[in-house]
Every structure is written in C-alpha cells, then in structure tokens.
Amino acid sequence: MIAKSNEARCTSCHAGYGWKGNDFDFTDQTGVDCLVCHEQTGTYKKFPAGAGNPAPREMVFPGNGKTYHPPDWNKVAQSVGRPTRNNCGTCHFFGGGGDGVKHGDLDSSLMKPNKMLDVHMGTDGQNFDCVRCHSTTLHNIAGRVYTTPAYEHRKSLIEDDLASKITCESCHSSSPHKEDAKANDHTDKVACQSCHVPRFARVNPTKMWWDWSQAGKKKNGKPYKVKGELERPEYDTLKGDMKWAKDVVPEYYWYNGSIEHLTVKDVIDPGKDVVINRPVGDKDDIHSRIFPFKVHRGKQPYDKVNKTLVVPHLFPKGPADADAYWKTFDWGKAIAFGMDYTGLPYSGEYDFVETSYVFPITHMVAPKDNVVACKECHAHEGGRLAKLTGFYMPGRDNFRALDTLGWIVVIGALLGVVLHGLGRVFTANGRKEQ
Amino acid sequence: MEHAKMVNIYLYTRYERFWHWLQSAIIILLLITGFEVHGSFRLLGFRTAVDTHSFVGLSWLILFAFFIFWIFTTGEWRQYAPTTRKMLAVVRYYSYGIFRGESHPVPKRKEAKHNPLQRLVYLSLAALLLPIQMATGFLYWSYNSWPAWGLDWLSLPVVAAIHMAGAFAILSFLVVHLYMITTGHTISAHTRAMITGWEEVEEGTRIEDWEQKERKSPQTD
Structure with missing residues (x-):
C-alpha cells in the first residue's frame, strides 16, 4: 500500500505540507512543516485528511469521530523549542494510521515509558528525548534507514567526538561489557539490539498481519469493525483482517544498515511470498551483523497480468469520489484509478498476494538484567537464530x-x-x- | 589361595598423585561443562558452563606446561616410552587370564609403573589426545582473535568437530579407566595406591631391563 492518490491523508505525516494536487513538488523543503516538530504547547494538531494542515475551523474527522480545532497561532508560534517525544511521537508512534501499526518498537507507550520498557527513555531513569540519540546537523536527522546505511562507520565518541550518536556504539563502544565477558566477543557479528531488545511491543500491541483481501464485508449493508482481545480492531470493513500481538520475539537477519525495497514497477512472483523490503547483509560481510526485525505480513492486491504490486486509491478525495475504495469498496475501480493517477500500466485484473515488510527493531532497549539469555540462541532446536544458516554456532550446531x-x-x-x-x-x- | 606374598611399595610420589587428581577433576569438569555447551544436557546453565569451561581449560593448559617440565626433568617420560614387548601377554591377560585368576604378566614397580598396554594408552593420551584437545580448545576460545593472528584460514566447524571427537575419546577413556582401576589384586588396590602412594604388589617381582630403558641404576630419591 502506498501514499500515491491518498496524499491528503498520508501527507499529514509524510512531508508534503500544503499538498494540493499531483503537481506538488515533494523535493521542495519549504513543504516541511516547522511547527509539528518544534511547537511545545501540544495544541498544534493536524487535521488527519488536511494534507498536513491543521483544521482551518472546527472540524470533525469521520475516521475517528474527533473534533479538530484550529490552533492558536500566536501561542503555538511563540512556543517553539527543541523537539520532545511528543513532537516526534505524533507521527512516528502512529505510523500506518494508528498506534503501533507499522513499527513494533515505536508506539505511544514510549511517550512516558518506564525504564523497564526503555532503559534510556524511562522517565524514572535517564529520561532521554528522541533527539538525544537522533542528533542533527542542519536538520539532517541521524538514524534514517533506507537504501543507504544508517551509519557508515562504527565510531564511538571516544574516537570522534563529533560522531553521530545514533548507534549504540557511539556512546557504549564496541566492547561495552565487563572485561573478558564473552558478550564482548559477540559485538562484531551480533548487533546490540539482538540481545538488548528481547521482545518488542512490550506494552502496547503492534500489528503483525493485515489481510486486505478480506476488506469490504458489510453487516446489514454497513461497514463495521470488530475489536479483538488486545483492544485493537481484528476486522475493519475498510482494512480487512488484522492480527495484533504483544511481547513479540523479533526475527533476525544479517543487516549492514541498508534495506532494499521492491517498487511498484518491479515484477513479482505471486507463487511465493512477496518480500517488499529486505535487510541487506550477509554473514561474510564484515559490515553486517545479526539484527532484530519486526516482520509485518499481509495480503495485498497485485496486477495478475503485469505481475506488479498496485496502487489502490483508498482515501476519498471528496463526497463525489466514486473510485475511492473506502467509499465504494470496489478494488477494481480503486486500483484502476490509483494506477492511472500514478501513471503506471494496469491490466485490469487483480488478485491478492502474501507480502512481508521488515522494520528494524532498535527502541525498547531493556535493562541489562532482562537481556536475551545465551541459551535462547545457543540451542539445538527452536533457537532465535535457527533460520540463520551457513555458519557454525556452539550449542546450536553439531555434526x-x-x-x-x-x-x-x-x-x-x-x-x-x-x-x-x-x-x-x-x-x-x-x-x-x- | 596360591597368591604370592604381597609387599607394599611406594609407587606414586606426592606430585604425581596431586597431578593425577587435579587432572581428573579438570577433565571431569571439562567433560560436564563441554557437553553442556554442546547441548547434550542442561545443568549449570549455558553461560556458567561456557565460563567454567574456558577458565578450567585455560588453567589446564598452564598446569600441563608444568607437567611437561616435570616429566622431562625427572626422566619420568621413560615410563611412557612405548614397547610391543609383552604386549600380547597383557592383552591375553585382560581378555582371558584375569578370569582364570592368573597373575598380571607385567606387575607394577616404581621404575616401571605402566604395563605395555598402559604405556601405549597413556602416551597416546598425554602426547596426542590431550594436546590436540588443548590446542583445539585454545583455538576455539580464541576464535575472535583468529584474523589478528593470521589464522582466519582456520574453520570453526573443523576445530569444533576435532574438539568434539576428542571429547568423545576422552569420555570413552574415562569409562574404561574407571573400570580398570578395579582390576588390581583387590578392587580398591589401585585407587588406594593413587591416594596414599602405596600399592601392594607380589614380592620379588623383577623389573626387566627393557622396562627401565637406559636408566642403569635405581633412583635414590
């Protein structure tokens, strides 16, 4: 699923402040909203479908039934300061349109966590803000993870006091454990997060499965929602079947800091699970380490003939929008509109395919007494690293x-x-x- | 009972006995912790097992250096010099004669503690199996330093497999060894000798010249 043709909704977070139409210039940096990161009154709220704008007058968003008020511009403008968790969390804790939908290690529980949930951010401990680690140089924020590695060098502040503080090693060095501790021998191959984030989504649940093929069912002719055990929707006519989980054990992959993405132009093999993005890395690459991930799985539409993923138009542009899926629940129309809008070929035939998407797990670092025990990986069967093959691991492998x-x-x-x-x-x- | 008259002889010096029991404790500890790390059972917990195995293994390596020094400065290495002489007689004794109540064909003496079969077994153990086990163990332990030492051509699975094979060999030795100590003229005779140093042997047993190698005169210590 993709932002294109749904910009009015997506740009409330994904920078595109003031988006109006398909000719909007996403490279223009003045399209970045200063206030959402810097205002400190906590009253500056974007209208969810306002293309990044706050409500110009009192408005109700039908998606959640909440009333949005226009900001008191003077107060908001005068409050600007260093971004706090509230600023960052407004978007990053709610990625995917809800609390903990996308990331497994970023949700509203990190607004005021205790140190059991996050040893750095715990308000009863170090009380770090996000920017304590995500340090910036001229608004370039350390820590983004796309095709380029999030960090090129494993430098600590001892080696270079201007090094970005984004990696654990920046502050903790590459041998942070007691001298002679075997754990220090692991840091060349195992990322700190692999042991120190034993499980993610430890307080709030995170979405693990999203089956769009089940969307569109109605009760008495009306869209409906079913709440599950974890107080999250298990079914929503708009979105399909969903599974949520708490206290999730991550999956582990070799990772050099880059993630490779499939695009809507890439040909897929619908006979297999489609891997939308995958961590780049290999056991033989000295820059790769074993890293924990949340793997979000689901089913989404694809073009049966062209064998590509598709861009459905979900969010209605207005009351008269007959193509939007969330209005008419017609995938055919929604996909045709979205592909045409994006300028991509569409055969007119669609089906659903199983897909997966990885999110690196790096937040929710547990206190040192709650780390992953040796035996959870060094085990013959059912170990956390059972899927990583091609190398000998004591206690796991034998002849x-x-x-x-x-x-x-x-x-x-x-x-x-x-x-x-x-x-x-x-x-x-x-x-x-x- | 037509047994010959028994006499007590002082067979094992204090150092030998100390080394024997220390090494047996080391080997048993290493077997227990090693097989736990291997995943054969759960006893101490993986981390404690690894730490104990590393510590005891490294200690053994250092102590073994003292043993090598001792064995060469005292000339005791001669006790391990292999021979085929009377080998068949010893094999015949353990597979047949022992059930017939015969006397051991090569009785113990201070100057010749080991019969030909023991010489072969202990030489293989002290000169081959234990050093291989120590070398592979040390390499295993120093895995992270291989690139720095120019050893990155080594293969961890190969080192691990050799170390594992050695462990099975030592465990098998231990099983047979524990049994063999019951084959003295009484069940506890050999054990007692390794504790007190004194063993009862038949009086008047002569030490053959070949058993003593080039040592011409008896020791005076």
Missing part, C-alpha cells in the same frame, strides 16, 4: 554423524567394561577354580 559415532564408542566402552566386569564376577576372578 550428527560425529555425535552418533561418539556416543556409540562411549556406550560401547561402557558395555565392554560391564561385560568384562560381569565375567570377573561370575568367575570370581578365577579364584573359585583354584
């Missing part, structure tokens, strides 16, 4: 033939001495006969 042979020899020796001993007992070491 079956050697083990079998070894035990045969040991048990053979045991049987041999038992028989020999019995022989001595029955002959009483030969003494009886003498």
Whole structure:
C-alpha cells in the first residue's frame, strides 16, 4: 500500500505540507512543516485528511469521530523549542494510521515509558528525548534507514567526538561489557539490539498481519469493525483482517544498515511470498551483523497480468469520489484509478498476494538484567537464530554423524567394561577354580 | 589361595598423585561443562558452563606446561616410552587370564609403573589426545582473535568437530579407566595406591631391563 492518490491523508505525516494536487513538488523543503516538530504547547494538531494542515475551523474527522480545532497561532508560534517525544511521537508512534501499526518498537507507550520498557527513555531513569540519540546537523536527522546505511562507520565518541550518536556504539563502544565477558566477543557479528531488545511491543500491541483481501464485508449493508482481545480492531470493513500481538520475539537477519525495497514497477512472483523490503547483509560481510526485525505480513492486491504490486486509491478525495475504495469498496475501480493517477500500466485484473515488510527493531532497549539469555540462541532446536544458516554456532550446531559415532564408542566402552566386569564376577576372578 | 606374598611399595610420589587428581577433576569438569555447551544436557546453565569451561581449560593448559617440565626433568617420560614387548601377554591377560585368576604378566614397580598396554594408552593420551584437545580448545576460545593472528584460514566447524571427537575419546577413556582401576589384586588396590602412594604388589617381582630403558641404576630419591 502506498501514499500515491491518498496524499491528503498520508501527507499529514509524510512531508508534503500544503499538498494540493499531483503537481506538488515533494523535493521542495519549504513543504516541511516547522511547527509539528518544534511547537511545545501540544495544541498544534493536524487535521488527519488536511494534507498536513491543521483544521482551518472546527472540524470533525469521520475516521475517528474527533473534533479538530484550529490552533492558536500566536501561542503555538511563540512556543517553539527543541523537539520532545511528543513532537516526534505524533507521527512516528502512529505510523500506518494508528498506534503501533507499522513499527513494533515505536508506539505511544514510549511517550512516558518506564525504564523497564526503555532503559534510556524511562522517565524514572535517564529520561532521554528522541533527539538525544537522533542528533542533527542542519536538520539532517541521524538514524534514517533506507537504501543507504544508517551509519557508515562504527565510531564511538571516544574516537570522534563529533560522531553521530545514533548507534549504540557511539556512546557504549564496541566492547561495552565487563572485561573478558564473552558478550564482548559477540559485538562484531551480533548487533546490540539482538540481545538488548528481547521482545518488542512490550506494552502496547503492534500489528503483525493485515489481510486486505478480506476488506469490504458489510453487516446489514454497513461497514463495521470488530475489536479483538488486545483492544485493537481484528476486522475493519475498510482494512480487512488484522492480527495484533504483544511481547513479540523479533526475527533476525544479517543487516549492514541498508534495506532494499521492491517498487511498484518491479515484477513479482505471486507463487511465493512477496518480500517488499529486505535487510541487506550477509554473514561474510564484515559490515553486517545479526539484527532484530519486526516482520509485518499481509495480503495485498497485485496486477495478475503485469505481475506488479498496485496502487489502490483508498482515501476519498471528496463526497463525489466514486473510485475511492473506502467509499465504494470496489478494488477494481480503486486500483484502476490509483494506477492511472500514478501513471503506471494496469491490466485490469487483480488478485491478492502474501507480502512481508521488515522494520528494524532498535527502541525498547531493556535493562541489562532482562537481556536475551545465551541459551535462547545457543540451542539445538527452536533457537532465535535457527533460520540463520551457513555458519557454525556452539550449542546450536553439531555434526550428527560425529555425535552418533561418539556416543556409540562411549556406550560401547561402557558395555565392554560391564561385560568384562560381569565375567570377573561370575568367575570370581578365577579364584573359585583354584 | 596360591597368591604370592604381597609387599607394599611406594609407587606414586606426592606430585604425581596431586597431578593425577587435579587432572581428573579438570577433565571431569571439562567433560560436564563441554557437553553442556554442546547441548547434550542442561545443568549449570549455558553461560556458567561456557565460563567454567574456558577458565578450567585455560588453567589446564598452564598446569600441563608444568607437567611437561616435570616429566622431562625427572626422566619420568621413560615410563611412557612405548614397547610391543609383552604386549600380547597383557592383552591375553585382560581378555582371558584375569578370569582364570592368573597373575598380571607385567606387575607394577616404581621404575616401571605402566604395563605395555598402559604405556601405549597413556602416551597416546598425554602426547596426542590431550594436546590436540588443548590446542583445539585454545583455538576455539580464541576464535575472535583468529584474523589478528593470521589464522582466519582456520574453520570453526573443523576445530569444533576435532574438539568434539576428542571429547568423545576422552569420555570413552574415562569409562574404561574407571573400570580398570578395579582390576588390581583387590578392587580398591589401585585407587588406594593413587591416594596414599602405596600399592601392594607380589614380592620379588623383577623389573626387566627393557622396562627401565637406559636408566642403569635405581633412583635414590
């Protein structure tokens, strides 16, 4: 699913402040809203479908039934300051249109976490703001992760006091454990997060599965929602089936800091799960380490003939918009409109395909007593790293033939001495006969 | 009972006994922790098992250096010099004669503690198996330093496999060894000797010249 043709909604976070039409220049940096990051009154709220603008007058958003008020511009403008968690969290905790939908390690529980949830941000501990680590140079914020690595060098502040503070190593160095601790020998291959974020979504649930193919069902002719155990929607006519989870064990991949993305122009193999993005890395690459990820899976529409993913038009442009899926629940029309709007070919035939999307897990760092135990990875079966193959890991890997042979020899020796001993007992070491 | 008259001889010096029991404790600890790290069972917990295994293994490496020094300065290495002489007689004894109540064909003496079979086994152990185990263990432990030491051509699975094979060999040795100590003239005779140093042997047993190698005169210590 993609922002195109749904800009009015998506640009409330994805920079595109003041978006009006398809000719909007997304490269223009004046289209970045200063206030959303810097205002400190907490009253500056964007209208969800206002293309990044706050409500010009009192307005109700039908999506959540909330009333949005126009900001008191003087107060808001005079309050500007260094961004706090409230500023960043407004967008980053609600990515995907709700609390914890996209990221598993970023949700509203980090507004005021305790240190059990995040040892750095805990208000009962270090109380870090986001910008304590996501340090900036001329508004370039450290820590974004797309095709270019989030960081090129594993430098600590001891080596270079101007190094960006974005990596754990920036402050903790590459041997942060007690001297001689085996954990220090892991830092070349295992990212800190792999052990220190034992599970994500530890307080609020995060969305793990989103099946768009089930969207559009109605009750008594009307769209409906079903809330699940975790107080999150399990079904929504607008969105389909959804699964949420708490306390989720991450999946692990080799990762060098880059993530490769599929585009809507790439040809897919619908016979397999379509990997929309994947961490770049390899066990033999010295820049790669084992890193934890949330893998969001789901089903979404694709073009059966051209074998590409498609761009459905979800969000109605106005009351008369007969193509928007969220108005008429007609995928055919919504996809045709979205593809035409984007300028991409569409055969007119669609089906649904299973897709996956990875999100790196780096927040929600647990206190040091709550890290992943050795045995959770160094285990024969069911270990966290069971899927990462091609290298030998003590406690996880063995040579079956050697083990079998070894035990045969040991048990053979045991049987041999038992028989020999019995022989001595029955002959009483030969003494009886003498 | 037609046994010969038994006499007590002082067979194992204090150092030998100390080394024997220390090494046995080391080996048993290493076997327990090693097999736990391997995943054969759960006892101490993985982390404690790894830490203990590393510490005990490295300690053994250092202590073994003292043992090598001792064995060469005292000339005790001669006790390990291999021979085929009377080998068949010893094999025949353990597979047949022992059940017939025969005497051991190569009795123990201070100057010749090991029979030909023992010489072969202990030489393989002290000169081959244990050093291989120590070398692979040390390499395993120093895995992270391989690139810095120019050893990155080494393969961890190969080192691990050799170390594992060695572990099985040592465990098998231990099983047989524990049994063999019951084969003295009484079940506890050998154990007692390794604790007190004194073992009862048949009086008048002569040490053959070949058993003593080039050492011409008996020791005076």
